[in-house]
Each structure stands twice: as C-alpha cells, then as structure tokens.
Amino acid sequence: MFICVNCSKNSNLFSIWDYGKIEDMKNESSLLIKGAVLKGASSDVRIRDGLFSEIAPSLSPLPDENVIDAHGMAITPAFYNLHGHAAMTLMRGYADDLELFTWLNEHVWPFEAKLKAEDIYNGTRLAILEMIKSGTVHLEDMYWFTYEAARAAKEMGIRARIGLLALSTNGDADKLNRECLDRIDEFRGIVKISIAPHAVYTVNESRLLQCLHASEEYGLDLHIHASETEKEVADCQKEHGMSPVAWLDKLGILKETTILAHCIHVSDEDLEIIAKRKSWAVHVPFSNMKLASGAFPYKRVREFGVKACLGTDGCCSSNDLSMFGAMRGAAYLAKLFHKDPTIAPAEEVYAMATRQGALAAGVDGGVIEVGKAADCLLINTDLPCLVPNHNLISNLVYSASSECVDTVICNGKILMRGRVVPGEEEIIAKARESVKRLA
Numbered sequence: 001m002f003i004c005v006n007c008s009k010n011s012n013l014f015s016i017w018d019y020g021k022i023e024d025m026k027n028e029s030s031l032l033i034k035g036a037v038l039k040g041a042s043s044d045v046r047i048r049d050g051l052f053s054e055i056a057p058s059l060s061p062l063p064d065e066n067v068i069d070a071h072g073m074a075i076t077p078a079f080y081n082l083h084g085h086a087a088m089t090l091m092r093g094y095a096d097d098l099e100l101f102t103w104l105n106e107h108v109w110p111f112e113a114k115l116k117a118e119d120i121y122n123g124t125r126l127a128i129l130e131m132i133k134s135g136t137v138h139l140e141d142m143y144w145f146t147y148e149a150a151r152a153a154k155e156m157g158i159r160a161r162i163g164l165l166a167l168s169t170n171g172d173a174d175k176l177n178r179e180c181l182d183r184i185d186e187f188r189g190i191v192k193i194s195i196a197p198h199a200v201y202t203v204n205e206s207r208l209l210q211c212l213h214a215s216e217e218y219g220l221d222l223h224i225h226a227s228e229t230e231k232e233v234a235d236c237q238k239e240h241g242m243s244p245v246a247w248l249d250k251l252g253i254l255k256e257t258t259i260l261a262h263c264i265h266v267s268d269e270d271l272e273i274i275a276k277r278k279s280w281a282v283h284v285p286f287s288n289m290k291l292a293s294g295a296f297p298y299k300r301v302r303e304f305g306v307k308a309c310l311g312t313d314g315c316c317s318s319n320d321l322s323m324f325g326a327m328r329g330a331a332y333l334a335k336l337f338h339k340d341p342t343i344a345p346a347e348e349v350y351a352m353a354t355r356q357g358a359l360a361a362g363v364d365g366g367v368i369e370v371g372k373a374a375d376c377l378l379i380n381t382d383l384p385c386l387v388p389n390h391n392l393i394s395n396l397v398y399s400a401s402s403e404c405v406d407t408v409i410c411n412g413k414i415l416m417r418g419r420v421v422p423g424e425e426e427i428i429a430k431a432r433e434s435v436k437r438l439a
C-alpha cells in the first residue's frame, strides 16, 4: 500500500537507454544448462531465443553455444511478483510500527515529496537487484516517474509491467504519463507499461473511466489496489452503494488481465464477480499483516475459483521483496486464519509464485517445459536450510532463503550467476546517495 502527494517534479524522461551486457556471451540466443536436477533427475536444458527448446538426460553443446555446468543444482521456475512500488526501497526501515495515518502524514508523504526522477531510477534499480538476488524475474510496479522505473527495468533485463499511476488529481504526473504513452512502442518487449489507477478511494469515477479508455486505446492492462481495508469498503458503500469490487465491475475495470492487489475485505458476491470476470487477485501477505489490514480469505478465494497469485508490496509496508517470504507468509497466514493446517499447501502456494504469477504477468512461463518462457533459477541444494531434500517444493516454501538462488535466467538471458549481478556495487552506492539527500 502507498499513497503519495508528490508528482510534480520534472523527469529526465528520455535519456538514452543503455542495454548493458550481462556477460560476455558467445551466442546470446542459445544457452545449454548441463546436469541440473529437474523433478529428481539429472537433465540438460537448452534455451533458444528466450524459450526452453530441448530437455533431455544428455544434450551435446552446439557450436558457439554458452554452457552452464549446473551439476549439484536444481533447476526450478523463477518467481513473479505481481504487486509492488519498487522505488519504495529507499524507505525501507524508515518508519515502521506506526498507526497508518501517523505513518503517512509524518513520514511517508514528507519523504516522497522530495523524490526526484533520479531517486526513482536509483530506488527501482535497488529493488530489481534485490528481486534478482531472490529469484524474481517479474516486477508489477505502481509508482511515480514511470519512465525512470521502466528504464531501470530495461537496463537490468527483468520483466516488468510499470504502472502509469493515476489519482483523481494527478497534476503534472499526467504530463509524464502522456509522454510515456506517446512513446509506448518502446514498451512492447519484456518491459511493458500498464495503467494503474491507485484505488477507488483516491480515484473518482471520471478518472477511472479515463484510465479504462486509455487502457483500451493503447492495449494496456490495468493494475489497482482493491478492498485492502475495512474503511475503503465502508466508504465505497457509502458513496456508491456498493463494494469496491462491484463498483470497479460496474465501470468495466474488471477484465481478464486486471490485477487487483490485496482483495482482503471481499464478500462472496465480490468473489463471484472477480471469478466471473477472470481478473487476478494478488495476495500480499506481509503487507497485510504488518499494516494490520486483515487476512486474504484464501479458502473462499479457492472455493469461488478466483485466479490468485502473490506479491510483496513496496518496502514501506513489506520491508523486503523476497518471494520466498511472500510464499511462506501466504501459507502461514492462511493456515492460522482458517485454523486449518491443510489449507494453502506448499505446492499451491509455490504455483501462485511461479505458474500462476507468470500467467498473471501475461507470460506463458512459470514451468520448466519445452516451448515455455525461459525464466528459471539454479538452486544450490547444498545449503543447510535445504538439507535434507525430501521435497524440494516444501523446502523452497518453508525453509529456503534467497541465498540458495545461485543463478537467475530471465527470457533466456543470465541476470545473475554465482550470486553475482553485474554492477551491484554501483547500484547500492547510488541508492545510498539518494537516501542521504532524502532522509
């Protein structure tokens, strides 16, 4: 969750994008992973043009092909984080354990009022670095200075859908958004733009309809906070005579690709609507617990057949961006909330972070299969937290940490190898520079 009052700084929008080589590749389109453990068996996995092209017990390298020796490691799908505010990394640990409006009025908003475009760029790069180091290959973002966030994502090679944020009165942010829309063709690759009206309590009817029409005109997906707090639902009932979900549905916002972050205070009728529209409900467990917003109704979400995936939210309300944490939080919270240890088993929660997350992100990936998007991790199964390995998925959900991720591959490109992300020292130094000025 976040709310911001600042949106009027000028952005250095059109600096030249530097695609920065990840490593010195012989042939960037072809990669062979040798000897990785896949579903219990040693396998060779070939990646060509961003897809898994061959999987077999043994494959011979092609001329000029890059080869990774993965003996002793497991190959697994990468993670997809479906809700966040990336540059909020700059506020990690800045103001914790406070009542919501004290937190916003006295800490978050004054900090955000000082943010400049380069801070968003620096904070987003820090977020992406943390995400890569914890095995995540997709960022679903909603924050200010969209172009800077998109530039950071593009440079670092991660998948992203960067939300053009809308409030009832956006001020100069509209200009920034317009400039992004005018250059929309730059965002048709793995870094995309979405339309992100903040929530029903910050975006009025005419603005929501503008967002809807822009999404249709430009062919962009929608991303919005929905039914996060009891107050949001009560206020919407008072103003519109219906719940936030019903209101969004009435306006036509609920499409198959729409991302609904939180979905905590939802009635059976709301869940029926979301299931019928096939929109995505994003479970954000740590943010919901830390802000005491409530618990995602895991059991009812499944009973109604709602499509669900996972997210972390921004670092203000969920201080790290690890999907290991999101999986564990989702499983534990559902068990406690429903007083039933059989709810939210590891396999289900893992699927929300991988296959379900990929589909929500618009990617046919999240599984290691021929023809699917080549987003994967090499996992070091020798770390103490993964020994013994009775069940790898149980270990990944209940005991793993980011440290077990050795290699991250996104769209067939290596983003991290041996836990090293190129340029990480500079990314951290620049983020510290921003914080020094802001805090």
Ligand SMILES: [Zn+2]
Pocket: 001, 002, 083, 084, 085, 225, 261, 313, 314
């Ligand atoms: Zn949020």
